[in-house]
Amino acid sequence: MITSLSITNYALIDFLEVGFNNGFSIITGETGAGKSILLGGLSLVLGKRADISQVKDTSKKCVIEAVFDIAGYSLKSVFKNADLDYDPQTIIRREILPSGKSRAFVNDTPVTLDSLNQLSVHLLDIHSQHQTLQLVDDQFQFRVIDALAKNEKQLENYNTELNNYKSLKQELKQIQDFAIDAKKEYDYNLFLLNELTEANLIDGELQELEETYEQLSNVETINETISYSISLLNAEEIGVVDRLAEIKRQFTNISNFGKQYEAIQQRIESTAIELDDILIELDNLEGELTSDPSTLDKVNQKLLILNNLLKKHSVSEVSELIAIREELSEKISVSENLDSDINVLQTKINASEEKLKSIATELNKKRVEVTPKFTKKLQDILTQLGMSNARFDIQFRLTDGFKINGMDELQFLFMANKGGNFTELKKSASGGELSRIMLAIKSILAKHIKLPTIMFDEIDTGVSGEISNKMGDIMKDMSKNMQVFSITHLPQIASKGNWHYKVYKTDTNNVTQTQMRLLSQDERIVELAQMLGGSNITESAIAHAKQLLN
The missing domain is CATH 3.40.50.300 (P-loop containing nucleotide triphosphate hydrolases)
Structure with a gap:
């Protein structure tokens, strides 16, 4: 209030x-x-x-x-x-x-x-003849009937499920729209995926293949270099190893004559050890690499495949190709599962529809049950208000569509005079009649809900x-x-x-x-007297005002 x-x-x-x-x-x-x-x-x-x-x-x-x-x-x-x-x-x-x-x-x-x-x-509800237009609005009529039928809980459940239903329908549309685009790209994505899969991509293999290719392409040069280097290091009397050994012996003899000589002697010894290791490594490498045209051809083909793929996908590393392969695999998987996702959603939508229909049927039943008592009470009040011949025929019909308050279509029909025909309230009731009808309805509602x-x-x-x-x-x-x-x-x-x-x-x-x-009470008597007889207040008007108040 x-x-x-x-x-x-x-x-x-x-x-x-x-x-x-x-x-x-x-x-x-x-x-x-x-x-x-x-x-x-x-x-x-x-x-x-x-x-x-x-x-x-x-x-x-x-x-x-x-x-x-x-x-x-x-x-x-x-x-x-x-x-x-x-x-x-x-x-x-x-x-x-x-x-x-x-x-x-x-x-x-x-x-x-x-x-x-x-x-x-x-x-606060301000009610005037203008507001009576609300009476011919079917949403207001539904609110009246539902209030009398105590449908608040059912309507709450219905609206919750209706929101769920609309959400599912929207999700389905989004997936269906996505499926149309995904199917257009599916064949091309599958081709790209197969191409990358067949390449047997291994992270870091590009550098290894390039090294192998360079080695197999230059076998003779590599072997000649190794053999020549071994001969220079290991030739009798003039080889680097023998000459360094001689220098080492010479500095060993003078290493005790000063720290600077001892330091040089130690460095020569380290160099000799390193040269011995190099010589052993060269001996191991000598003859290891042989001409292999078949392997060279395979490496070359793999390099061509990788370089073509790198160029095709505008990347520079095999690791990036692997990431693209995984992304394509995910897209293909999503595309292949879309039909399943659509079926799952459709099943949920069907279940939601059944639930909505069940609640809507219950709403319809309760509305139909309460309507006769409501129309009888409404007609009784209107009789008191000078509309003794007023009659109502409130009809509900279940439809196939889900509306905001159920599946009902509502017809609020009215007949003002005997011998007339029932027609829509908005077409048959005058402004004054609508005003009294609204008063009657709200007086009934006041006994059922907290207005x-x-x-x-x-x-x-x-x-x-x-x-x-x-x-x-x-x-x-x-x-x-x-x-x-x-x-x-x-x-x-x-x-x-x-x-x-x-x-x-x-x-x-x-x-x-x-x-x-x-x-005040006295001022009220004067006000009523003026309403009864005008500004010239008479004793009879005062008496009449007191009588009305009593």
Whole structure:
């Protein structure tokens, strides 16, 4: 319920602050007094778009703030879904800056207008003849029937499964689209993979093959070089090894004559040892390498294959070719498994469809079961409101498609007069009839679900005294379960409120301002008397006002 409202610098309001109570509150005032201004301010709190022309003094900020007691509305999940901090005393504030920019806050947290709209439907419902257009919207009609059928849990399960179903369908489409492209590339990728696989790639083999090729291509030169080197090192009397041995002997004789000679002697000895090792290595290599045209041809062919592959794939190392081979293998594997993945997804989709159909069938059954009792109650209330011949025929038909609230198609048919035909509600009911039908529906809903605060804006326009009396009774009865406001011109309705507020204008320093205040019991009698007989209050009007209040 709304507990307070403050408005600063809006339209004809310089500053207004008013508190509200639970139960049935009446708001009255002469035409033009500013009741529409009050509704305009509330609409901004509910998320309506702001207009700088609504600001009283455009050099100052306009602020509208409403406080709601929401402890009994089970709205924690709504706040959580909106990523807002929950507070049983929730404050909504709208600001219109001199620049024309508008801002909205919920418990001092900035929010978008979309978020504010989604939250506000749980807090306050302003009902006027314009809002009765909602009645002909099939989504609203579904919400009414589902509330009476207590379908909340089934609808929650249905929506959860519907989201899962849509997700699976989207995933399937993505895989199918991918499969089309993958199959186009499959043959080419398979050819490339086979080419790389047949090459028997080994990391580092390119360098080894190039060395082998160079050796086999130069066998004679290598063997001649080895043989000639051995002869130079090992020739009798003139070989390098013998000559170095002689030098070593000579320096051995003088090594004791000085450290410098000893150092040279040691270096000569190390060189001699190294030369002996080289000679042994050359002896081992001599004759090891022989001409092998067959092997040379194989190495050459492998080098050609590798170099062609490196060029083809624009890489420089065999390790990169191996990585490309693995990547192609993965693509081929994915392509070959796509049909299996598609079948698995299709199986999940089929299971989800069956689950949705089961829940939708249960929703349909409960809707059909509750409808006769609802139409009977609706017709009874409308009879009290002067529509004794009104009849409804609410029909459900299961379809093949999955809609946001099941698989039902809903027809809300209406007949206003005897002997007429049932036609769609939006085509057959007048504005006044729709207004009374909406009142009847909301009065029924008030006994089954926790509705937000509702404000009826001159719903009694064009209604006779007796019917307005019944309207007042209905709104009074609704207020037992929720906070109800009625903006009215009829004393029969105004007299039934627990609280009575008056909207009026004052002129201060040649400036007209709109004000609003809660009337005392005596002030209420005067207000009702004026509503009954005009500004010239008579004793009979006073007596009649007291009678209405009693």
